[in-house]
Amino acid sequence: MKLHLLDRSTKLNNTSFSIRNHCYPNFLKIWHYHPELELVLTLKSSGTRFIGDNIEQFNVNEIILIGKNLPHMWLNDKEYFEENSKLMAQAIAIHFKEDFAGNTFFNMPEMNAIKKLFDNAQYGVRFFGDLSLVIKRIKKLENLKGFDKTVSFFKILNLLANHQEYKLLSSMGFVNSFKKTGRTNLAEVYEYIIKNFKNRITLEDVANIACMNPTAFSRVFKRVNRKTFSEYLNEVRIGYACKLLMEEKYNISEICFESGFNNISNFNRQFKKTTNYSPTEYIKAHLRGS
Known part of the structure; x- marks a missing residue:
């Protein structure tokens, strides 16, 4: 899963932001990033949605805001890739530069809420709760033109900026490391983890990728992420296990090994440590809508 820079600049010719309604048998299976922010309505x-080091299940009517240069990918369930599948994947995606309204526009006091929204976007933001008005306006946006289209987009941003129910997705450690290193060193380590977390990964493996000895790598990784490499890897695996549990397609033993753990007791221990639930309790909480 090589990280790709996608050039979307041509889509912003003669417009301050672009809006596309994508409808295909499956979404683009590319782990990628771009300098534009992206607002996505599925x-x-x-x-499975990958944003930075966050792994979660995605479904319909989900709204996500992704910051500039934050790696991401929407990976459809395997049923979407079957030869005779009639399933379709559809999303509205809006791309825009952080300064699309000018270099100083969002420095006005009246724009403080939207400016904070853009700051949060660097981690990726998932909005939840009552989003019916935002969804309605996003769907109508592509049919508007000129001034009306721009004003409507500002209203959408303002609604999201003042929406109180949201979750930041990627970790600060991932975002900061990606900013500092670009596509080398720790950024390549994160790519490797996301691609291989289901398999056995050793400290020596990732230290070699970062071109460090294991001791130096451990020290740097913990300073940046505020957790050890093994803790970080376990959290990625548990995030994926949560997604599988919510799908209710596999039993707990199958999910344990599918997520990269090699024994049930360690899986249960790490799951409890990360989520404060046992896998069984997590399923019950999910069914309650907790």
Whole structure:
């Protein structure tokens, strides 16, 4: 899963932001980033969403805001890739530069809430709760033109900026490291982890990728992420296990090994440590809508 820089500059010719309604048999299976912010409304399909080091299940009517240069990918469930599948994946994606309204526009006191929204976007933001008005306005946006389109987009941003129910997705350690290192050193380590977390990964493996000895790598990784490499890897695996538990397609033993753990007792221990639930309790909480 090589990280790709996607050039979307041509889509912003003669417009301050672009809006596209994508409808395909499955979403683009590319781990990528771009200098534009991206607002995504998923209309059809389900699967796994990767944003930075965050791994979660996605479904319909989900709204996500992604900051500039934050790696991401929507990976549809395997049913979408079957030869005779009639399933479709559809989403509305809006791309825009952070300064699309000018270099100083968002420095006005009246824009403080939207400026904070853009700051939060660097981690990726998932909004939840009552989003019916935002969804309605995003769907209408692509049919508007000129001034009306721009004003409507500002209203959407303002609604999201003042929406109180949201979750930041990627960790500060991931975001900061990616900013500092670009596509080398720790950024390549994160790519490797996301690609291989289901398999056995040793400290020596990732230290070699970062071109460090294991002791130096451990020290740097813990300073940046405020957790050890093994703790970080376990959290990624548990995030994926949570996604599988919510899908209710596999039993707990199968999920243990599918997520990269090699024994049930360690899986249960790490799951409890990360989520404060046992896998069984997590399923019950999910069914309650907790």
